[in-house]
Amino acid sequence: MIIRPITPGDLDALVQIATESGPGFTSLMPDRDALSRKIDHSVDSFARTVTKPGDEHYLFVLEDSTTGDIMGTTGIEAAAGVSRPLVHFRRNAVIHHAGDRQKRHTEESLIRCQHYTGCTEVCSLYLRPGFRRANAGKLLSRVRFLFMALHPERFGDTVIAEMRGVSDRSGQSPFWDWLKHQVADLDFLSATQLACCGQSGFIEEFIPAKPLYTRQMTSEAREVIGQVHEDTRPARHMLEREGFRHRGFVDLLDGGPTLECPRQDIASVRDTFLTRAVFRKGEKDPASNAGELFNSAIVANASCSEFRASVTDQVWPAPDTNNLVVQDQLAKLLNLDEGSLACYMPLSQTGQQSQEHQQPRQKPATEEIRYAY
Known part of the structure; x- marks a missing residue:
């Protein structure tokens, strides 16, 4: 198994990965033209002389060195939220007073925010089911931190990972199934496509800036806030062993958690x-x-x-x-x-x-x- 930077010749494999990974894998959508542009951007990013992080995006592929098959992908965005907004919900505890200090109560709200602008983001990790073998997942995850250790000038001081939230086999998200009735009656795939393609005004138009109170949600939506898709659990556990922690920021569309860690504190960097x-x-x-x-x-x-x-x-x-x-x-x-x-x-x-x-x-x-x- 060899990890290397992606090349234009890997486009067909990347399209296949984007298709089989499903609609919840929002960092790689099955749009051939968009994926071709992503590859070109990655090739340019690797070739640049960099002294501080900018809009670089580094995409790697895992190749079977015997057959040449592409087994999976992994990526790093050098400074997320700079070229287009990176928006989350922040979980807040809200204290309500009823005139009597003894009668106050606490409830949870979600507030739209742009907290992680300029942070480095690890993303696009996907190991194809037919190629799952010993150490393949470890290699895809940890090689990104080795690359950061080699080239620290290319990355931010804080590293984040947006984890895929809970969705079913058909790609439906319990969190979005509730939220769409409050904001826009779009199916989950359409919403993720608009968000991931950077459609101007999508978030401002459809995602409210006012607090959303979790008590108003369905129990199914409330229960998945901060939870990950079953296929993402191993990746979350691996990141937590590296030192990443969830600080209360979740995805706008599926409620999946964002994990963070100072770059120098990541175990594999050290x-x-x-x-x-x-x-x-x-x-x-x-x-x-x-x-x-x-x-x-x-x-x-x-x-x-x-x-x-x-x-x-x-x-x-x-x-x-x-x-x-x-x-x-x-x-x-x-x-x-x-x-x-x-x-x-x-x-x-x-x-x-x-x-x-x-x-x-x-x-x-x-x-x-x-x-x-």
Whole structure:
């Protein structure tokens, strides 16, 4: 499995992914022309020289290196809400007084807001059902944070993730089924298409700025506020292990939660290390102690436009150095030369590792190569 930047040749696969992912997957809608423009924008974003985040959007694909099949996608929006509004509902506790301090009561409201303007957003993560295998989901999710560690100047200080809300097999959202009767009698697919295509005035015209009180909702709509689609639960759990938390902001259309974390506090950003690649032919010697420090890792070159990453158990720290031993065949897949910069993120460590036998701790990538490329 190889992660790489998307190219125009991946358009057919991206259309297929957008179609099979369903209407709730709002970051990729099944519109061929729009997806073609998204690919072009991504190619341009990877090629830019950047000193601070702008309207860049980085879209990666996961490719089966044996067959060439596109297994899934993952993406990063450098500064969300800048080129078009990023609007959420904020959950608020409202205290009502009835003239007597002892008779006050609290109820919840939802208020439209633009809280996350300029934050970096991780998005477009989708692993196709036919390609679900060990470490594929981890690679799609965590490689984005490795890329942020390599190129911190391209991203904001806060990273967010808008999680897909609850919807049924036909794509109907309980939250929108109630909300549409208050705002606009549009089906969920039509509403998401208007919102995702950046139709001018859609939010201002249809989504009220005044508070919406949850006591007025149906029980079905109220129960899904801040909840995720069943297919999204693993992604949410993975992000929470990275340090992401829900702070009360939810999607306007399906009520799904937005999670956030300071970029420097994301576990995978902290655990990404920069080093030099040294080659070795063949596989790791099972009798050697050199590879017992971690079983598997995400390994990548240090490029931007030519970025390549994979997950493997065929790399390990070179004894008595800070170099990373990389198997020859993997090095070719990752476009690594002998002695070139590489980075790695251990996915797990063996039970044999002890406090006295720690792997060499290179400086995190964020400390070493901020403007190196």
